[in-house]
Amino acid sequence: MTKFTFILLLSTFALALSSCRKDIPEEPVPELAFTVPAHFPNPVYNFSNNPVTIDGFELGRRLFYDTRLSLDNTVSCASCHRQGAAFSDAGFPLSQGVGGVFGDRNSIALQNLAWNPAFMWDGGVNHIEISSFAAIVHPKELNIDFAVLLERLRGIGEYQLLFEKAFGSPGIDDQRFFYAMTQFTGLMISASSKYDDYLKGTTSLTVQETTGKALFEQNCASCHAGVLFTDFSYRNNGLDSEFTDLGRKGITNNPDDLGKFRVPSLRNVALTAPYMHDGRFANLDQVLNHYVSGIQQSATLDPNLAQGIGLNASERAAIIAFLHTLTDTKFTQHSRFSNPF
Amino acid sequence: MLFAVLFSCKKNPTEPDLGLPKTKDIQISLKHVWCGADNAFALNQDLFHPITEETFNFTTCKYYLSNFQFRKTDGTWWSHPFSYNLVAVSQSNVSTFVLPEVPFGTYDSVRFLIGIDSAKNVSGAQAGDLAPSNGMFWSWSSGYIMIKLEGSSPQADFNNFSFHIGGFMDSDNSNTTRWKTISLTATPFTVSGQNNPKLKLFVDLANTWNSGNLVSEVNSIHSASTRAHYMADLFMTAFLLEGVE
Numbered sequence: 001m002t003k004f005t006f007i008l009l010l011s012t013f014a015l016a017l018s019s020c021r022k023d024i025p026e027e028p029v030p031e032l033a034f035t036v037p038a039h040f041p042n043p044v045y046n047f048s049n050n051p052v053t054i055d056g057f058e059l060g061r062r063l064f065y066d067t068r069l070s071l072d073n074t075v076s077c078a079s080c081h082r083q084g085a086a087f088s089d090a091g092f093p094l095s096q097g098v099g100g101v102f103g104d105r106n107s108i109a110l111q112n113l114a115w116n117p118a119f120m121w122d123g124g125v126n127h128i129e130i131s132s133f134a135a136i137v138h139p140k141e142l143n144i145d146f147a148v149l150l151e152r153l154r155g156i157g158e159y160q161l162l163f164e165k166a167f168g169s170p171g172i173d174d175q176r177f178f179y180a181m182t183q184f185t186g187l188m189i190s191a192s193s194k195y196d197d198y199l200k201g202t203t204s205l206t207v208q209e210t211t212g213k214a215l216f217e218q219n220c221a222s223c224h225a226g227v228l229f230t231d232f233s234y235r236n237n238g239l240d241s242e243f244t245d246l247g248r249k250g251i252t253n254n255p256d257d258l259g260k261f262r263v264p265s266l267r268n269v270a271l272t273a274p275y276m277h278d279g280r281f282a283n284l285d286q287v288l289n290h291y292v293s294g295i296q297q298s299a300t301l302d303p304n305l306a307q308g309i310g311l312n313a314s315e316r317a318a319i320i321a322f323l324h325t326l327t328d329t330k331f332t333q334h335s336r337f338s339n340p341f
Numbered sequence: 342m343l344f345a346v347l348f349s350c351k352k353n354p355t356e357p358d359l360g361l362p363k364t365k366d367i368q369i370s371l372k373h374v375w376c377g378a379d380n381a382f383a384l385n386q387d388l389f390h391p392i393t394e395e396t397f398n399f400t401t402c403k404y405y406l407s408n409f410q411f412r413k414t415d416g417t418w419w420s421h422p423f424s425y426n427l428v429a430v431s432q433s434n435v436s437t438f439v440l441p442e443v444p445f446g447t448y449d450s451v452r453f454l455i456g457i458d459s460a461k462n463v464s465g466a467q468a469g470d471l472a473p474s475n476g477m478f479w480s481w482s483s484g485y486i487m488i489k490l491e492g493s494s495p496q497a498d499f500n501n502f503s504f505h506i507g508g509f510m511d512s513d514n515s516n517t518t519r520w521k522t523i524s525l526t527a528t529p530f531t532v533s534g535q536n537n538p539k540l541k542l543f544v545d546l547a548n549t550w551n552s553g554n555l556v557s558e559v560n561s562i563h564s565a566s567t568r569a570h571y572m573a574d575l576f577m578t579a580f581l582l583e584g585v586e
């Protein structure tokens with residue numbers, strides 16, 4: 001029994017005791033804890049400073065789905081991070097923020113964030129707790145000054161109660177906001193795909209998926225590495241020879257980082273189209289074709305891709321079949337992460 | 342019951358307070374001036390720089406001082422365990438903040454970091470003076486802005502200036518934070534049960550510009566550029582001892 005579960009049981013017991021006098025039936029308290037899947041590496045973030053509680057998680061969930069987090073009350077985090085698309089913006093190369101303005105980059109899937117050493121396509125954000133800050137204040141996203149947002153939330157009675165419930169005393173401030181948000185987003189763990197079941201030995205892959213897995217490991221896994229399907233590095237994968245988006249160089253100012261972007265996880269990749277930092281590829285066929293015959297040369301191109309990747313049509317189809325085994329509908333349909341409004 | 346008795350004993354004013362820590366909250370006072378101690382710095386007012394002959398009209402002057410340390414007369418340094426202070430000039434040109442629980446003693450030197458140490462830059466969500474809602478934290482490239490100076494100048498492009506100096510990583514030479522040491526040898530600083538210790542500094546903001554840093558040449562910095570490093574070096578020279586109480 002985890003310590004957290006134990007605390008929950010205790011509090012359930014206390015509730016039961018306190019309600020003895022009246023015969024009000026208690027709703028069962030659902031278990032909630034940050035649990036590292038057995039086949040995952042150690043996370044970067046482990047909630048040691050921000051213990052997960054149901055009230056904290058539910059507050060974060062509400063904030064995530066609340067359009068009042070944007071300047072004109074039209075856009076929430078969930079507007080561009082949709083659960084059914086593994087919290088990416090299903091179908092949209094770029095996403096629309098306040099006023100219908102399009103953002104600069106494709107909305108990246110939100111999953112297994114507690115394992116990320118950095119956030120955003122260029123890794124500019126260095127900590128999960130502040131990962132929502134950039135989107136909230138960005139003029140092309142939620143477009144609201146953070147101090148103004150906190151004042152707004154302080155004026156909403158519902159949030160006064162929810163923050164007090166989550167943190168044990170009245171008050172709404174930066175840290176509490178980000179802690180609650182992190183309890184929600186940090187628990188978005190995707191580890192229940194067919195591939196995960198295969199790793200556990202509870203299911204087997206088809207012949208085509210098995211072929212695709214071998215081809216993937218041979219040709220793709222040096223970057224899309226390990227059980228998280230990313231090595232978290234920044235690479236130029238040959239999309240362009242000239243760069244309108246500086247990528248990682250915009251953060252480091254290092255010329256060697258020009259046109260480099262984070263290697264994204266491929267978990268749920270079949271649900272997160274379109275692809276690349278600018279959403280230029282509509283489907284996985286286009287992505288595979290790019291690696292086979294579309295590589296553009298430039299000074300910072302990843303050396304592994306200089307010659308492209310040689311794959312025939314059936315090999316490409318096998319890889320795509322394998323990638324579909326990374327789809328985790330238990331995660332993308334779990335009621336815990338759905339819209340509470 | 343026994344605990345209650347013990348507890349109430351402590352409250353008795355006639356008992357010696359042997360268990361109490363020998364510390365005192367001290368006050369840091371910063372008097373913002375422009376070209377000398379007699380000229381008050383003010384927001385929304387034309388300030389002429391006699392060396393560069395440029396005119397500045399500030400709308401924002403905010404910066405961080407952190408990691409205060411005091412040198413005892415035996416030469417060892419005492420480090421404040423948690424001192425992060427946002428200074429924001431507003432109506433008055435004097436800003437003050439409290440450093441809690443400084444041990445009793447006599448100190449002959451003080452030093453502090455202008456800006457925020459690298460550890461706090463990578464530690465996630467903070468509260469109080471370090472809260473992002475203070476407008477001193479970059480969202481797109483995480484890290485604290487250590488100095489924010491904004492306003493207008495007829496010499497500047499588009500008649501305005503915006504200097505956001507920050508950066509904390511030694512690895513890519515982006516660390517613009519600076520340690521400032523101020524000697525208190527001539528006026529030793531005593532913290533005791535008897536006094537209300539106050540350390541008073543001048544901050545001469547005109548020092549941030551000179552013939553090598555003209556607002557007509559550079560009126561905007563939003564990263565840890567070479568010029569940002571130079572401005573951080575100049576800003577460091579703004580701090581001078583006014584006196585101690």
